[in-house]
Amino acid sequence: MTLLDVQDLNVRFSTGEGIIHASRDVSFSLDTGEVLGLVGETGSGKSIIGQAVIRLLPSTAEITGDISFDGKNLNTLSEAAMHSLRGSSISLIPQNPSGALDPVARNGDQISEIVTGRFKKRSDIVNRVHVLLSSVGLVPSVRIADEFPHQLSGGMRQRLTTSIAITENPRLIIADEPTKGLDFRAREMTATVLADIQKQNQSSLLLITHDLDLAEQLCARIAVVYAGEIVEISPVSRIFAEPRHPYTRALIQAIPKNGLIPIPGQSPSLLDLPEGCSFADRCEYCADICRLTHPEFVYGTMNGGVRCHHPFSS
């Protein structure tokens, strides 16, 4: 069953230098209990999509398109209704955990602040805090609850923000680069925690990452974002074996285990996008039509599709 449906999302920022087209005709859906990855290079517009879904974009953003969650149109929801949805039904694990934590509050208090309204007895609140800390591997929870964020490692802080995000068992978790800057051990731990939480609660997970290995490990489907638009969506089993878009293929070849072949050139400026395909300048298969006409997203089988004039056949 569809939990989240995004249709023709466009996000623009008017700046002194011109209009930044951060998100362009982005459409995708996410089923209950599904894990969808948004992957792509830095600056491609992945975080903007997550922020649009949870309606936390800055007021300077010009937004069009439809976003519905559990059948509710989020565009028309009042700010008060959206506020109560955040945390309880949709929650964001932010990209920068340190920025999201209160540096002068004890770790346990950052969680109890949220759960206090739901429990009458202090012992039940304390209990819930320990259950949540333990569920993300922050043990011994008694000691960690009493400490402050600066006493935790980067990976532990990331897991603390994860425990805050899941406090109210949200139906949709948006995890924005949850492994950014983490060492191998912390990365593995975060991946395990996310997989466990998602399975236990049957929540849907929108995983925003440039780490394709992580996406392969956790996701059922992957959407590839390039220069603000989705260029391919495909089930994970298929996208690594049979990528259809030349950019997807290049991204996969750029993973260390696949030879670390860099993608030549740079993605176009979101201030000055080409008329034709956004990937044309970097594509070894570029033909005349690719420079002249912007390719449409063509839906295919298996809940996916591709935006390319000459996709590899499946």
Ligand SMILES: Nc1ncnc2c1ncn2[C@@H]1O[C@H](COP(=O)(O)OP(=O)(O)OP(=O)(O)O)[C@@H](O)[C@H]1O
């Ligand atoms: N408030 C803003 N005002 C103007 N431009 C913005 C704003 N926020 C984001 N952008 C621009 O939108 C584009 C997409 O940003 P976004 O953060 O979504 O990229 P990303 O793919 O998530 O990158 P990263 O992996 O580095 O987080 C970038 O070019 C960015 O500079």
